[in-house]
Amino acid sequence: MIIVAVVTAPYVGTVHIRLPPMARKNFETVKQFCASLPPSTELEITTARLFGLKKATYVRLDDLRTIKKRFGRLANMQRVDSQGSLLMNILRENRTKFYIDHTLGGKRSAIPGIWEVIMARIQKQSR
Numbered sequence: 001m002i003i004v005a006v007v008t009a010p011y012v013g014t015v016h017i018r019l020p021p022m023a024r025k026n027f028e029t030v031k032q033f034c035a036s037l038p039p040s041t042e043l044e045i046t047t048a049r050l051f052g053l054k055k056a057t058y059v060r061l062d063d064l065r066t067i068k069k070r071f072g073r074l075a076n077m078q079r080v081d082s083q084g085s086l087l088m089n090i091l092r093e094n095r096t097k098f099y100i101d102h103t104l105g106g107k108r109s110a111i112p113g114i115w116e117v118i119m120a121r122i123q124k125q126s127r
Contacts, residue, residue: 039060
């Protein structure tokens with residue numbers, strides 16, 4: 001069971017962007033907001049836990065970085081602001097690495113084009 005938990009931990013089911021009230025009016029205001037995303041924009045990343053329960057992790061946009069593919073590595077994104085000791089991170093199941101399918105995100109997005117803008121921003125700040 002522990003092996004299953006470790007292996008499936010980085011797989012992301014959903015990513016939600018927390019929009020400010022002024023950006024929730026219509027699709028155009030969402031697109032305008034996403035065109036100039038502030039670094040403090042918060043993302044809710046939902047992953048799976050041990051028994052199939054959901055685990056939500058809240059991450060600021062400027063804390064995410066892409067990581068290079070490597071043999072044995074499942075994740076393609078990393079949270080750079082991990083806080084606390086290693087033991088507390090394990091006990092709280094703090095997620096620091098994620099696998100987000102870039103192609104599937106654009107297809108499942110409620111507003112077309114938003115996910116591509118977010119990914120471009122993450123890739124830009126990873127350089």
